[in-house]
Amino acid sequence: MSAIVKRVEIKAQKRLKALLRDYFVNLDEAAKDPTRRVAWCTSVGPCEILTAMGFEVHFPENHGAQLGARKVSHLHIPRAVGVGYCAESCSYMTSDIGASLSGYSPLQEAYGIEGPAKPDLLAYSTNQCREVQDWWNFFGRRFDAPVDGICPPTHLGEVTSEHIAFVRGLLEAFIQRTEASFGLKLDMDRLKEVVSLSSRASTLWRQVLDTATAAPAPLTFWDGLIQMAPVIVMRGSQTAVDYYDMLLAEMQQRVSDGVGAIPDEQWRLYWEGMPVWPKLRELSDKFFDLRAVIAASTYCNSWAFEEYNGGDPLAWMAKTSIELFINRDENTKQAFLEEMFDKFAVDGAVFHNARTCPNNTNSRFGMAQRLREKRGMPILVFDGDLSDVRFFSTAQSMTNIEAFIEQLQEGRR
Numbered sequence: 001m002s003a004i005v006k007r008v009e010i011k012a013q014k015r016l017k018a019l020l021r022d023y024f025v026n027l028d029e030a031a032k033d034p035t036r037r038v039a040w041c042t043s044v045g046p047c048e049i050l051t052a053m054g055f056e057v058h059f060p061e062n063h064g065a066q067l068g069a070r071k072v073s074h075l076h077i078p079r080a081v082g083v084g085y086c087a088e089s090c091s092y093m094t095s096d097i098g099a100s101l102s103g104y105s106p107l108q109e110a111y112g113i114e115g116p117a118k119p120d121l122l123a124y125s126t127n128q129c130r131e132v133q134d135w136w137n138f139f140g141r142r143f144d145a146p147v148d149g150i151c152p153p154t155h156l157g158e159v160t161s162e163h164i165a166f167v168r169g170l171l172e173a174f175i176q177r178t179e180a181s182f183g184l185k186l187d188m189d190r191l192k193e194v195v196s197l198s199s200r201a202s203t204l205w206r207q208v209l210d211t212a213t214a215a216p217a218p219l220t221f222w223d224g225l226i227q228m229a230p231v232i233v234m235r236g237s238q239t240a241v242d243y244y245d246m247l248l249a250e251m252q253q254r255v256s257d258g259v260g261a262i263p264d265e266q267w268r269l270y271w272e273g274m275p276v277w278p279k280l281r282e283l284s285d286k287f288f289d290l291r292a293v294i295a296a297s298t299y300c301n302s303w304a305f306e307e308y309n310g311g312d313p314l315a316w317m318a319k320t321s322i323e324l325f326i327n328r329d330e331n332t333k334q335a336f337l338e339e340m341f342d343k344f345a346v347d348g349a350v351f352h353n354a355r356t357c358p359n360n361t362n363s364r365f366g367m368a369q370r371l372r373e374k375r376g377m378p379i380l381v382f383d384g385d386l387s388d389v390r391f392f393s394t395a396q397s398m399t400n401i402e403a404f405i406e407q408l409q410e411g412r413r
């Protein structure tokens with residue numbers, strides 16, 4: 001089937017480009033200004049605390065994704081391997097370390113910026129994986145900067161008040177150490193303000209994603225991967241809130257006008273696992289040509305947190321940081337996926353076995369098979385990687401995707 005119909009561009013995209021430029025330029029300026037401070041933070045780490053303390057925040061995973069999307073990760077990973085990092089460990093980490101050693105950054109071509117802003121502090125939460133700690137430690141040594149963070153309990157089923165209180169204590173201790181190291185004092189009212197903004201952006205982001213419950217879906221997983229940038233890197237700012245207000249209005253308009261991201265949507269699918277950043281265009285074109293909309297994904301929903309309704313901001317941070325899908329046990333993850341399959345009325349699901357990220361891959365211990373059997377739903381599992389193209393076969397994957405859609409067609413006959 002060839003693409004005859006055209007994609008509908010998202011109008012807000014132009015604004016997003018400008019916002020991202022402002023964000024990276026501001027970070028670069030902060031790093032060069034001795035009166036300002038930069039912190040690096042994991043994607044669902046304690047960034048609201050850092051922002052409330054006056055740090056500008058850089059997210060290395062975003063830089064890793066940019067290296068992947070630029071299709072250059074595999075060129076830099078060997079440099080990290082050369083200093084002892086395994087080629088089969090997180091390719092965000094190895095490409096980011098390798099690019100730094102090579103003196104390369106996608107920020108150079110995109111914004112004329114030499115590279116990620118030099119950190120005064122590297123802060124993490126291992127709620128997603130231990131790799132981030134090792135990744136941050138590399139840069140802590142490289143920049144002679146302190147590395148600090150929290151290690152919450154992982155693989156949780158039910159999240160209890162004891163878990164929340166424990167993680168809240170970890171956050172408090174982190175604040176005390178940061179205050180002591182930098183001679184700062186956290187203003188709790190400012191933290192409440194930042195948490196409110198963070199939560200507001202996150203809620204709007206969830207509402208944007210939920211517009212894809214409509215058929216045709218006004219946006220796809222591929223759009224979501226681009227549109228999610230503010231909820232990660234600008235979390236806790238009014239800018240992110242304003243952006244998602246605008247994007248939500250555009251998506252709601254699409255729904256009321258019956259405008260789909262894929263104009264004659266035939267199939268609705270769910271994407272489980274990491275994206276394949278270097279192959280976004282090829283994959284999105286393939287699904288577009290097959291008229292298959294990826295209506296929802298675990299990945300894009302990872303930044304859709306529960307709303308903050310006032311009260312203790314540290315308790316909210318503790319709760320949201322351990323309620324994450326990636327931090328849960330197998331049964332909780334499976335129940336979440338089933339809820340999403342129903343909510344978005346999908347015909348099938350695609351599980352990405354990302355070779356260098358076992359933490360965000362859920363096809364390794366029988367979950368796809370169990371879901372197939374329980375729901376009688378076709379599920380495709382394919383091998384690839386988030387960044388390292390050496391683990392992804394384009395020809396093989398495209399053939400598998402075509403065969404999968406044929407299987408869906410058979411089921412409809």
Ligand code: SF4
Nearest residue numbers: 090128129131357359
């Ligand atoms: S979750 Fe996976 S991709 Fe993300 S930092 Fe950890 S190992 Fe890397």
